[in-house]
Amino acid sequence: MNIAVIPARGGSKRIVGKNIKSFAGKPLIAYSLEAANQSGLFDDIVVTTDSEEIAAVARNYGATYVVMRPADLANDVVGTFPVVQHAIDVYQKGKGILAYVCCIYATAPFLQPDKLKEGLQSLQADADMHFAFSVTTFPFPIQRAIRLQGKGVVPIQPENMAKRSQDLVECYHDAGQFYWGTTDAWLSGKPTFASTSIPIVLPRYLVQDIDTPEDWQRAELMYRAYVAME
Numbered sequence: 152m153n154i155a156v157i158p159a160r161g162g163s164k165r166i167v168g169k170n171i172k173s174f175a176g177k178p179l180i181a182y183s184l185e186a187a188n189q190s191g192l193f194d195d196i197v198v199t200t201d202s203e204e205i206a207a208v209a210r211n212y213g214a215t216y217v218v219m220r221p222a223d224l225a226n227d228v229v230g231t232f233p234v235v236q237h238a239i240d241v242y243q244k245g246k247g248i249l250a251y252v253c254c255i256y257a258t259a260p261f262l263q264p265d266k267l268k269e270g271l272q273s274l275q276a277d278a279d280m281h282f283a284f285s286v287t288t289f290p291f292p293i294q295r296a297i298r299l300q301g302k303g304v305v306p307i308q309p310e311n312m313a314k315r316s317q318d319l320v321e322c323y324h325d326a327g328q329f330y331w332g333t334t335d336a337w338l339s340g341k342p343t344f345a346s347t348s349i350p351i352v353l354p355r356y357l358v359q360d361i362d363t364p365e366d367w368q369r370a371e372l373m374y375r376a377y378v379a380m381e
Contacts, residue, residue: 152194155187160256161202181212182260190264199238201225259328261357270331281336283349286324287358
């Protein structure tokens with residue numbers, strides 16, 4: 152069996168009620184739930200939360216199993232791994248052994264079902280790999296980054312400031328949408344950002360973190376421009 156695990160804590164501070172706040176006409180979490188359902192990959196779509204309100208909204212938009220997490224997994228410092236591990240443990244005790252688990256963030260309105268399929272297929276095709284997750288490119292060469300110092304700026308890597316963009320290695324970052332893993336990799340805490348993880352590359356126009364009100368505004372504009380018009 153394979154499941155999706157969508158962490159959705161109720162105590163967001165920078166954007167109050169973020170996971171169920173209306174985004175382009177629907178609760179934000181609805182987009183992750185709908186993409187997971189449309190992919191046809193999951194025996195159950197699990198939402199792990201500390202909020203009955205989030206649980207109710209999640210069920211309305213396609214969650215088939217809800218895990219109410221304990222208080223020690225519901226604060227703003229706990230990481231994703233222990234939350235997913237807890238959800239896997241609860242699920243396996245109630246419904247059976249899992250093969251693959253995909254953590255999907257509740258704040259991923261650009262998530263595409265075909266990319267979820269690509270992630271699972273890539274992971275299934277290589278027994279040496281533990282994870283497959285979404286990445287995208289940086290829009291500017293990170294080797295030519297600068298930092299503020301006093302009244303001026305200094306380069307992070309001075310030796311690269313005069314180099315052409317095409318002569319620098321293209322770099323990628325976590326796109327913050329989904330993380331496929333074997334059940335063993337999740338439960339044993341295998342590293343995600345490692346040579347045993349497969350990158351599933353997304354175009355930059357389908358990637359946007361949503362952590363601040365400014366992020367939210369930009370994401371809605373992007374969604375209406377690139378997704379809603381398709």
